[in-house]
Amino acid sequence: MRPPGRGRPGDPGPPRRPVRLLLTILIPAAALLGLAAPALAGAVVPAVTQETIPVDGTLRNADGTFLSGVTVEALDSGGRQVDQTRTDAQGRWELAVPAAGTYTFRIDPESLPPGTELLQGEVTRDIAEDRLSVVIFRFGEEGEGLDTSTASQVLRLLVDGIRFGLVIAITAVGLSLIFGTTGLTNFSHGEIVTIGAVLAWTVNVTLGVQLIWATLIAIVLGAGFGALNELGLWRPLRRRRVGLIAQLVVSIGLGIALRYAVLIFFGGRSEPFVDYTSQIARSYGPIALTDKDLTTIIVSIAVMIGIALLLQRTRIGKAMRAVADNRDLAASSGIDVDRVVLFVWMLGGGLATLGGVLFALSELSSTVYWEMGFRLLLLMFAGVILGGLGTAYGALLGCLIVGVVVQLSTLVLPVDLKYMGGLAVLIVILVFRPQGLLGSRARIG
Amino acid sequence: MIDFSVLLTNSLAQLVGTSAVFYALLALGLNVHFGYTGLLNFGQIGFALVGGYGMGIAVTRFGFPLWGGVLFGMACGAALGVLLGIPTLRLRADYLAIVTIAAAEILRLVTRSTSQTDLTGGTQGLTGYADAFTAANPFDRPEYSYLGVGFVRTELWAICAGWTAVALCVLLLWLIVRSPWGRVLKAIREDEDAARALGKNVFAYKIQSLVLGGVMGALGGIFYALSVQSLTPDFWSPPQTFFAYCALILGGAGRVLGPVIGAMLFWAFLSFADGLLRQATGGTDPLIGFIDTQDVGAIRFVLVGIFLVLLMVYRPQGIFGNRREMTLDAR
Numbered sequence: 189m190r191p192p193g194r195g196r197p198g199d200p201g202p203p204r205r206p207v208r209l210l211l212t213i214l215i216p217a218a219a220l221l222g223l224a225a226p227a228l229a230g231a232v233v234p235a236v237t238q239e240t241i242p243v244d245g246t247l248r249n250a251d252g253t254f255l256s257g258v259t260v261e262a263l264d265s266g267g268r269q270v271d272q273t274r275t276d277a278q279g280r281w282e283l284a285v286p287a288a289g290t291y292t293f294r295i296d297p298e299s300l301p302p303g304t305e306l307l308q309g310e311v312t313r314d315i316a317e318d319r320l321s322v323v324i325f326r327f328g329e330e331g332e333g334l335d336t337s338t339a340s341q342v343l344r345l346l347v348d349g350i351r352f353g354l355v356i357a358i359t360a361v362g363l364s365l366i367f368g369t370t371g372l373t374n375f376s377h378g379e380i381v382t383i384g385a386v387l388a389w390t391v392n393v394t395l396g397v398q399l400i401w402a403t404l405i406a407i408v409l410g411a412g413f414g415a416l417n418e419l420g421l422w423r424p425l426r427r428r429r430v431g432l433i434a435q436l437v438v439s440i441g442l443g444i445a446l447r448y449a450v451l452i453f454f455g456g457r458s459e460p461f462v463d464y465t466s467q468i469a470r471s472y473g474p475i476a477l478t479d480k481d482l483t484t485i486i487v488s489i490a491v492m493i494g495i496a497l498l499l500q501r502t503r504i505g506k507a508m509r510a511v512a513d514n515r516d517l518a519a520s521s522g523i524d525v526d527r528v529v530l531f532v533w534m535l536g537g538g539l540a541t542l543g544g545v546l547f548a549l550s551e552l553s554s555t556v557y558w559e560m561g562f563r564l565l566l567l568m569f570a571g572v573i574l575g576g577l578g579t580a581y582g583a584l585l586g587c588l589i590v591g592v593v594v595q596l597s598t599l600v601l602p603v604d605l606k607y608m609g610g611l612a613v614l615i616v617i618l619v620f621r622p623q624g625l626l627g628s629r630a631r632i633g
Numbered sequence: 634m635i636d637f638s639v640l641l642t643n644s645l646a647q648l649v650g651t652s653a654v655f656y657a658l659l660a661l662g663l664n665v666h667f668g669y670t671g672l673l674n675f676g677q678i679g680f681a682l683v684g685g686y687g688m689g690i691a692v693t694r695f696g697f698p699l700w701g702g703v704l705f706g707m708a709c710g711a712a713l714g715v716l717l718g719i720p721t722l723r724l725r726a727d728y729l730a731i732v733t734i735a736a737a738e739i740l741r742l743v744t745r746s747t748s749q750t751d752l753t754g755g756t757q758g759l760t761g762y763a764d765a766f767t768a769a770n771p772f773d774r775p776e777y778s779y780l781g782v783g784f785v786r787t788e789l790w791a792i793c794a795g796w797t798a799v800a801l802c803v804l805l806l807w808l809i810v811r812s813p814w815g816r817v818l819k820a821i822r823e824d825e826d827a828a829r830a831l832g833k834n835v836f837a838y839k840i841q842s843l844v845l846g847g848v849m850g851a852l853g854g855i856f857y858a859l860s861v862q863s864l865t866p867d868f869w870s871p872p873q874t875f876f877a878y879c880a881l882i883l884g885g886a887g888r889v890l891g892p893v894i895g896a897m898l899f900w901a902f903l904s905f906a907d908g909l910l911r912q913a914t915g916g917t918d919p920l921i922g923f924i925d926t927q928d929v930g931a932i933r934f935v936l937v938g939i940f941l942v943l944l945m946v947y948r949p950q951g952i953f954g955n956r957r958e959m960t961l962d963a964r
Contacts, residue, residue: 288756288865288867289756289757290747290756290757314747314755314756373727373730373731421942425946428946430945430946432727433673433726433727434945434946434949436673436727436730437878437882437941437945438941438942438945438946440675440875440878440941441875441879441937441938441939441940441941441942441944441945442938442942443938444872444875444934444935444937444938444941445934445935445936445937445938445939445942446938447934447938448931448932448934448935448938449931449935451931452928452931452932452935566731566734566735566738569731569735570735573728573731602746602747602748604742604745604746604747604748605742605743605746605748607738607742608739608742608743611735611736611738611739612739614731614732614735615720615732615735615736618720618721618724618728618732619719619720622723622724622728
């Protein structure tokens with residue numbers, strides 16, 4: 189395993205006028221990120237090309253101190269011990285399991301420092317070769333005991349679903365607007381999300397900038413990366429009159445190249461941010477949310493309102509809607525279509541970055557991981573198609589529905605099938621309303 | 634120093650190896666969908682999955698004989714084609730792309746789910762369905778060598794069976810694209826409305842095309858399952874479809890032999906690049922010191938991605954294709 193963060197994929201493009209406009213939307217929203225943190229920790233991610241699969245994590249006590257010298261062991265499904273280790277001075281442990289499968293990870297309570305309260309010292313998990321899973325051991329006092337009646341469970345999942353849906357929506361608005369203005373079905377949009385989150389991680393961990401500021405810097409860089417995409421690849425392709433289907437295949441190739449470039453520079457593990465790695469849920473009436481989840485919801489809503497105002501009130505927003513509605517008519521009425529498309533790419537890149545950070549914080553226990561965007565891509569498509577391809581508001585509505593369906597589906601489906609619900613909604617909507625909830629009939633062809 | 638003779642023999646082996654067969658079958662199916670009918674199926678790996686798992690489950694769980702399992706796997710591919718076609722084929726091309734990739738992911742998630750362990754083996758995978766295939770192996774020496782390229786007997790048997798399947802598919806395609814049926818498919822690709830105006834039931838033709846190509850994809854999955862003798866769910870992930878597209882476009886979409894040649898060259902090229910990078914970065918005095926050997930696998934995929942982009946931009950018709958015929962555009 190290499191030390192991560194040696195390189196930074198993506199070079200910021202030249203800052204142009206639209207940047208300032210973009211920032212005025214994103215800054216107040218991101219400044220709302222205010223969070224606090226105590227206990228738990230750890231993550232696993234296997235490398236792609238190794239014989240044994242490494243599993244690791246970090247043990248932290250409830251007060252945030254690292255637990256060193258604690259014995260952690262891995263047992264296979266038959267209960268045989270496959271590996272054992274002790275945590276180092278930073279509480280870090282690493283085990284190797286021989287192959288993909290189900291393993292139980294256990295802390296030896298005898299080896300804990302005296303007075304440490306162990307809440308959950310045994311975790312059973314499926315370890316696969318290319319997939320993120322997180323091994324967390326919990327210490328300290330149990331938080332507010334959650335009511336487990338069905339009604340409160342539904343409410344909790346609903347809030348969780350709205351949170352997840354908002355995160356998908358933030359990342360997917362760019363996807364939908366790019367489709368609306370250029371007709372490109374961009375299969376590399378997930379990689380913009382990953383690269384944005386990796387940029388934020390690099391600024392946060394390697395350069396030691398606090399995560400809120402790191403996110404703001406990454407948003408600027410992400411917008412630059414979006415501009416680089418447009419100026420370096422898509423605009424020249426449009427000039428060459430490359431067809432839309434060919435562009436779609438190009439975006440797949442670009443996505444593969446970028447995804448594995450991230451793997452090379454960032455490594456195959458999930459790496460945590462410095463800040464907000466672990467938080468205890470606070471209760472708000474019947475529901476309980478961690479501060480970072482609550483912040484994710486507030487930031488997302490604020491950004492969405494910002495986008496709506498941008499689209500409705502500003503000149504560039506009106507121009508975007510005009511181009512999406514009828515490109516030729518917009519061009520002939522004096523709108524500089526290339527400039528609008530460039531702005532859409534920068535907006536999409538910045539939003540994808542913000543969405544990537546929020547996704548990492550709220551869904552991946554504050555870790556960044558090289559395939560995270562690609563995993564999100566299909567849910568983004570599901571949301572965008574559900575709402576109506578090419579419409580900004582449709583993307584928001586569709587993604588919210590997908591997020592809620594994904595979380596609520598855990599009531600009836602096993603947890604490892606929860607993304608299935610979101611994808612199934614996509615297929616169902618195409619049978620009954622192919623243009624999407626807010627799409628116009630003309631778009632379906 | 635770089636040992637080119639090893640590199641060349643390894644690449645030669647890949648030219649006819651099991652990977653080439655697998656991607657050739659997938660790409661043959663995609664050729665029916667995309668090359669002849671203009672359907673963007675990005676879930677071909679899902680067809681392969683239902684083929685492989687259909688056979689595996691039929692044999693291990695329901696006691697089918699192997700040939701019955703193979704037929705069942707192919708039937709599963711056909712059924713998936715109908716199921717996916719009905720909601721999506723009336724829509725524009727990119728909807729089909731997204732729905733098929735989503736369907737393939739759903740299938741992968743379901744097969745790997747621990748709740749399905751009794752049926753699919755979950756993350757543990759499925760084994761023990763290929764005994765009849767192993768027993769039928771006519772090669773009795775442990776190893777065979779042709780032109781300096783060595784093959785283990787199990788591999789040689791799989792390769793022979795696989796290329797037979799490829800040859801049959803090619804023959805079928807060669808006959809079928811010359812038939813009136815095949816000409817309607819091309820007409821749909823060129824101008825769907827014109828085909829409809831001539832009284833052709835475009836929807837029915839598209840479903841038939843999706844089913845035919847899907848069965849070829851399922852055959853690919855069956856072949857893979859038999860050659861590696863175990864099924865693990867995470868093998869069947871979306872990038873496999875993209876690699877099959879690389880092979881198809883490299884060879885030339887809309888040409889009978891295009892995907893086969895494309896798959897062979899694609900894997901020979903990939904194996905050559907892999908070996909070259911490993912030799913250049915490994916050893917005590919590496920030629921290229923700044924790249925870790927363990928990154929080679931990833932670099933290979935970066936190259937594949939860039940290769941696909943360049944191919945699409947500069948030579949979308951591939952090696953054998955006809956540029957005028959393959960305009961590759963959405964309506």
